[in-house]
Amino acid sequence: MTTAQTTELDVQPTPLALLLLGREADPRSERGVECPGDLPSPSDPDLVERARAAKEKLGDKVFVLGHHYQRDEVIQFADVTGDSFKLARDAAARPEAEYIVFCGVHFMAESADILTSDDQKVVLPDLAAGCSMADMATAEQVAECWDVLTEAGVAEQVVPVSYMNSSADIKAFTGKHGGLICTSSNAKRALEWAFEQGEKVLFLPDQHLGRNTAVRDMGLSLDDCVLYNPHKPNGGLTAEQLRDAKMILWRGHCSVHGRFSLESVEDVRARIPGVNVLVHPECKHEVVAAADYVGSTEYIIKALEAAPAGSKWAIGTELNLVRRLANRFAPEGKEIVFLDKTVCFCSTMNRIDLPHLVWTLESLAEGKLVNRIEVDKETEAFAKLALERMLALP
Numbered sequence: 001m002t003t004a005q006t007t008e009l010d011v012q013p014t015p016l017a018l019l020l021l022g023r024e025a026d027p028r029s030e031r032g033v034e035c036p037g038d039l040p041s042p043s044d045p046d047l048v049e050r051a052r053a054a055k056e057k058l059g060d061k062v063f064v065l066g067h068h069y070q071r072d073e074v075i076q077f078a079d080v081t082g083d084s085f086k087l088a089r090d091a092a093a094r095p096e097a098e099y100i101v102f103c104g105v106h107f108m109a110e111s112a113d114i115l116t117s118d119d120q121k122v123v124l125p126d127l128a129a130g131c132s133m134a135d136m137a138t139a140e141q142v143a144e145c146w147d148v149l150t151e152a153g154v155a156e157q158v159v160p161v162s163y164m165n166s167s168a169d170i171k172a173f174t175g176k177h178g179g180l181i182c183t184s185s186n187a188k189r190a191l192e193w194a195f196e197q198g199e200k201v202l203f204l205p206d207q208h209l210g211r212n213t214a215v216r217d218m219g220l221s222l223d224d225c226v227l228y229n230p231h232k233p234n235g236g237l238t239a240e241q242l243r244d245a246k247m248i249l250w251r252g253h254c255s256v257h258g259r260f261s262l263e264s265v266e267d268v269r270a271r272i273p274g275v276n277v278l279v280h281p282e283c284k285h286e287v288v289a290a291a292d293y294v295g296s297t298e299y300i301i302k303a304l305e306a307a308p309a310g311s312k313w314a315i316g317t318e319l320n321l322v323r324r325l326a327n328r329f330a331p332e333g334k335e336i337v338f339l340d341k342t343v344c345f346c347s348t349m350n351r352i353d354l355p356h357l358v359w360t361l362e363s364l365a366e367g368k369l370v371n372r373i374e375v376d377k378e379t380e381a382f383a384k385l386a387l388e389r390m391l392a393l394p
């Protein structure tokens, strides 16, 4: 657990635009939801002090969670930092906190609501902070996919495994159909469990984590995997392909990790002789195959903590985290660079900025509950089932 550094209040707001990927707006993940209140101006010099004062006023009633990919200006106010599952569990372990402010994205706040008590209210500072990967698998699309599998005569052999980075609806679908949730740390154990229950796995929504785990960790071949495209009739697959496949991968991906390429790996090796390439398993298979090490954000942090002085690292994950790690380990003589030459922030994670955090904390301190994320009871029950199966993994 990384505790907050609320005494170090000299971090400046990140001077960057939100849509850093150089692409057009993504109407599905960036839903354009307006904040219902008056946001403080980003140039207000008192923002840090205002956030600190509001948080102090709320005391133990509020618990602020900061995902690893959040900006420094937000992370400085986090009571804990971590990946989405760890944060949801940390919130559940703080029943005295009535308000859980989740500095992350929408599906993470849903997971926190599922795992915390009914008395705890989960708040997302900006409702437009979605996740393009989670949005690539909707409840309707997944229900249609199940019909296709049923039609092909394979549904009974299929166990769904859904990545944590999915909506509460998809988690509930998974629980209802005998499957479980996985994180990037336990995907191998989740697949082992699933293959003990059935002959095939439907992996949602990240094709890359599914493929990388199946091929790197489970000894399956690329030919054992097929790609289900929800935008094509029958997923673009024949009944025969579905019958022959062991892994049915949903055609979803992370727009941030998907940007790393084989060229990025070759380029950094040429630029920095002796560099260790360490990437997240949400990267494409060819990137993972060319890397020296592969692992979750927690794995990346631990690997860098254990790295010897003088070692050189190129990291393939979200830039806010890489930059923070580079600064943290520079005094120990560890050279850490971002794997790609271009910036690679998660644009939706970056929506949570200091003005939104100040607005949220001040509203709560005034007794106004804003931007609550609440999962309905039925969805919650099935989603919890899928999460509990994950928690019961050996």
Ligand code: SF4
Residues within 6 Å of the ligand: 069, 105, 130, 131, 132, 133, 134, 165, 254, 255, 256, 257, 318, 346, 347, 348, 349
């Ligand atoms: S980094 Fe990728 S998976 Fe994570 S929130 Fe952003 S788009 Fe979603």
